[in-house]
Amino acid sequence: MSLRLEHLTRRVARHGRPIVDDVSLEVADGSFTALLGPSGAGKTSLLRIIAGLDAHCDGRVFINAQRVDMMEARSRNIGFVFQNYALFDHMTVARNIGFGLSIRPRALRPDRAGIAARVEELLELMHLPGMGGRYPHELSGGQRQRVALARALATGPRVLLLDEPFGALDPLVRRRIRGWLRDLHDRLGLTTILVTHDRHEACELADAIALMRDGRIVQAGSPQQLLDTPATPFAMEFMGEVTRLAGRVVGGRFIADLPDVRPVMAGGPDGVAELLVRAGDVRLLPGQGAATAWLRQAHGPIGTFDVMSGPDTIRLDAVIPPGDGRIVVNCALDVSAGRVARDGQWLGATDVPAPSGSACVARA
């Protein structure tokens, strides 16, 4: 099922600006979309509006072209999993899973045998066979999360909303459950939206990412699009480690404060600016300058260096030059693949998509 969000806005008391601010987004049928962003960006608030758990003051939500934001939550046929599992501790796993079915209106409710059969089917699907009689406190975190998923899927929703579902799990379990979740999504033909602040998680799982900040969507697109053409310096920094170099734009070139950084072409008027560059795009050029770089730590082909250039020493990540790269003398720095920014925007960028509201991609 496809989703379309149009200009969604939510205001709450004692909060100066809207916590969800004019958000528009297309989510393709069968896609896995991550709402990514720092704490307080409005991800959970947006998810709750879609689910019908919180009110919005402006905008519309469509599922398969049908407007649903005036419907109550349980009529939307959306499955929702919270960060903290939110299982009923006093109920067995089987009753937890069957709960949504057991409170359906009489005309739609399966009989007891029907509910039991559906619960068994879900226990099997979630790799929890024979665990229906246990209580939540008798399960591991990963198992509890799978019970929460089973409960969300019991009524057969086609849209699944997940709010930081892996937050409380250790990294190993987290990785395993991610792979399993993506398989489940594909197998059941779900349309899934996942809230996370972990870019690795978003990139590993999702076909599309909507990056949020201050209640707004900064950029939406495939993980590769966000990595290759970040809409803003914030997007670039959120999607990967970057080094920032201070400097100025003079006559169409960025001149870094560090004297051994080679000038970079830059659009925009003259003035103070900064350059953002990824570690894999910083090259030390031995014998072509006056800087000295000491390798502090190697991470595969990339190293963390202390670079002394003129009177300053800065720490940055760069590609380790061939040979013994522990001390690189008389070097210049090539950062020509970096991007030049001023006041939180790219300077003279021509290849960057417009922020906010861009459509999410369909699944490959």
Ligand SMILES: Nc1ncnc2c1ncn2[C@@H]1O[C@H](COP(=O)(O)OP(=O)(O)OP(=O)(O)O)[C@@H](O)[C@H]1O
């Ligand atoms: N009911 C509310 N009343 C007042 N402020 C709220 C309410 N709900 C959320 N907020 C505020 O709205 C902002 C967005 O919160 P939200 O939980 O949606 O962010 P988030 O991106 O999901 O953050 P996190 O990753 O920390 O969960 C925050 O500043 C939060 O304090």
